Amino acid sequence: MELQQLRYVLAVAETNNFTRAAQRCLVVQSALSHQIARLERELGAKLFERTSRRVRLTPAGEAFLPAARQCLDAAERAAAEAAAAVGEVRGRLAVGLIATVTAVDIPRALREFRRRYPHVRVTLRVGASDDLTDQVREGTLDVAFLGLPTTARPHGVADHELARDRLVAVVAPEHPLAREHSVDLCRLATEIFVDLPAGTAGRLQSDQAFAAAGLDREVAFEVTTADYTARLVEQNLGVAMLPSAYVPQLTGVVTLEVSDAPARVEHVIWSRVTHTPAASAFLAVLDIPSSGAAHP
Structure with missing residues (x-):
């Protein structure tokens, strides 16, 4: 078993395609396929299921991949440590x-x-x-x-x-709160929210703050990025709370201080x-x- 074979397996697993994997590894596809077939013979198990439409890992391939990745990472770390010993990163x-x-x-x-x-x-x-x-x-x-x-x-x-920061409220320019300088959680709890998915650390800070205040709120829009949150807020589909140090990057929304805002680190x-x-x-x-x- 050779490190290069492991690299080929990893490339195919990540691209689900032998041609793209060969391009990534800077080899011709026949050479990559030959080395993977040779490894499969050595292991006595097929690592990939190949059809005319797709390539995917077999159960043996799924079991093989984590340890193969660890081997490659360990080899890379060993080379890096050796270089560091002579002053090169x-x-x-x-x-x-x-x-x-x-x-x-x-x-x-x-x-x-x-x-x-x-x-x-x-x-x-x-x-x-x-x-x-x-x-x-x-x-x-x-x-x-x-x-x-x-x-x-x-x-x-x-x-x-x-650093530590506090969350601020973000609303659409035509929202009634846009004329205010500050707001509290009790008032915000009456609004529909745009927020991160439930269970994420970014969502938890807001959920805990409302729960501690004995308040319920409706999160109708769950998104994974702050910029898309701002896009939904700009259309007045809901309000949001975002870190105060981040919101100056946003356009098309209005920011309000939250008197009892949660903090994040x-x-x-x-x-x-x-x-x-x-x-x-x-x-x-x-x-x-x-x-x-x-x-x-």
Whole structure:
């Protein structure tokens, strides 16, 4: 079993297509197919089901893939550690963030990081805080930027608190509240809301605030991005609450202070187990101590 074979398997699994996988791996399709077939003979099991219309993992392939990915990650980390020992940062830096992070200018930080460390392959993923935390624990991401309620802490990772912020109300320009300077949760509870999906960390901070005040509200529109939230609010389909530091980026909506608004905390987190030289270098670019606080 060779690392290149594992790379080919991973590429096919991610693209569901042998041609696209070969293009990604910069080889001809026949060579990629031959190596996967050779690996399947060695394993004594088919990894993919191939038809004229689709390619998908077999049960054996599903079982094989996580360990194959771990092997490739371990090989990449080993090469990065060896390079770091002689003063060179290589390997990969996989960063995750929520869309409303404001405590750090991520694009600017990534540009500076690439200037200092041009041999590191940088990837970026936007998602929900809970999912990003899971991916850091699993080693899929090296560093992630989260927004959590003040009552929550990321578990199983090292973290550093970046900033605290309060939520503000966002309404359409023609909404009756648009003429007000501030509002409270009791008044907002009479409105229809646009919010994140139930169960997410971003939704939890608002749900907890209304519950603590003994209030119920109707969330009719569940969306995953703040910009789409603003688009629905602009059409006067509902109101929303978003971080005050983020809303200046929005257009077409009116912002109000919320007198009893919930707060949120922005964190940067990284793995306590697979802490790579690239991750340490990126945290250094941000002037964040890589020791961090660890939470079980």
